[in-house]
Amino acid sequence: MEAISSGLSRAANLFATIGIADIIDILIVAYLIYRAIGFVRRTNSNNLAKGLIVILIVLGLSYVFGLTMINFLLRKTVELGLIALVILFQPELRRLLERMGRSFSTSRTSAIPMIETAIAQTVLACTDMSASKTGALIIFERGVNLNAIMGTGTVINADITAELVKNLFYNKAPLHDGAVIIRDGRIAAAGCVLPLTQSTNLSKELGMRHRAGIGLSEQSDAVVIIVSEETGSISVAIDGMLKRHLTASTLDKILHNELVFENVEESRYGMITNAIRTLFKVKKDEQDESAEKTV
Numbered sequence: 001m002e003a004i005s006s007g008l009s010r011a012a013n014l015f016a017t018i019g020i021a022d023i024i025d026i027l028i029v030a031y032l033i034y035r036a037i038g039f040v041r042r043t044n045s046n047n048l049a050k051g052l053i054v055i056l057i058v059l060g061l062s063y064v065f066g067l068t069m070i071n072f073l074l075r076k077t078v079e080l081g082l083i084a085l086v087i088l089f090q091p092e093l094r095r096l097l098e099r100m101g102r103s104f105s106t107s108r109t110s111a112i113p114m115i116e117t118a119i120a121q122t123v124l125a126c127t128d129m130s131a132s133k134t135g136a137l138i139i140f141e142r143g144v145n146l147n148a149i150m151g152t153g154t155v156i157n158a159d160i161t162a163e164l165v166k167n168l169f170y171n172k173a174p175l176h177d178g179a180v181i182i183r184d185g186r187i188a189a190a191g192c193v194l195p196l197t198q199s200t201n202l203s204k205e206l207g208m209r210h211r212a213g214i215g216l217s218e219q220s221d222a223v224v225i226i227v228s229e230e231t232g233s234i235s236v237a238i239d240g241m242l243k244r245h246l247t248a249s250t251l252d253k254i255l256h257n258e259l260v261f262e263n264v265e266e267s268r269y270g271m272i273t274n275a276i277r278t279l280f281k282v283k284k285d286e287q288d289e290s291a292e293k294t295v
Contacts (some may be wrong), residue, residue: 052081064275114185118160119255122182125165126227127248135229136169137179137194140259144220146181151180153178153192159189169227179212179224183276194221197240206242213237223258225251 032120034230055074062071122138129136139146154175158164160182168190169176175191182188196208197215206214214225217237224237236254 060144063076087232087275108194111283115259116185118182118185119252119259120217121160121163122225122255123248123252125162126225126251127229128162129169130168132230132236133229133232134166134169134171134227135176136165136208136225137213137225138165138225139179139181139194140223140225141181141183141188141254142223142259143219144222146183146220148223149192149194149216150181150189153181153189156180156187156190158187160185179216199240202242210235210237210242214240214242223255 055078057070059074059078061067062074118140126136133288137148160199164187165180167173168180168187178191179194180187180190181192194212195215196211197218199214199218202211202214206251207228207230209229211237212224213226214237216222217224220239221239226235226237227233233244234246234248234251235242235252236246238241238254238258246254
């Protein structure tokens, strides 16, 4: 009983010393762990994560039991393993950094009406192609630049209409096998070739078009729409996750949530950032003017 009471008293004293900074620190670490778990699940790295945990457990046991040679070898393995992980997950890390940089980008308020029109025309085209079982692969570019993917296709640079989208994916059209990329509410390119996903956990029902769409969504933040040529079902791939058998209304809702509402938040952030920059610029100009008068 004394051991339990002393333990409880120590715990109470420890909690009494926790401040706001400690709580913020704990929340940040918890969020990072949550994101890391999500990253492992999205990239199908479960076996890799299990292997790392086993190595760390054995490393700890070798230290406890004084196994010097094994401990030395495992420590060197962990050190080299960190470098190997950076190389192995280079595309994912690059994508993460690009997303972080995108949060500091300027406002894109002017593009929102064009995106609204693009969404409406895309949903209409996908509904018709779904009914006629016309295969399609449509990409909405976001923060991660897709110039490299556009280079594999043909530059279009045209306003988006449902008729144009359906003509591009008509099975006798020369560009129907590739993907269409939409940038800032306009069709930027067509007939583009996408990287295939390396995931082995996908359903055997999914063909090359779905695997290509998932593959691009794993390597970028793009929103990828896939219309199945076999079943006519509409799917959307985002962050390596595939949402299948969507209705027109559900597709419209997803596109608005991912494209319009996100741009609105970025626009608000951009307005605040620009206001702060303007405020500092005004203060600097006033200081410069006062300095000139003094001289």
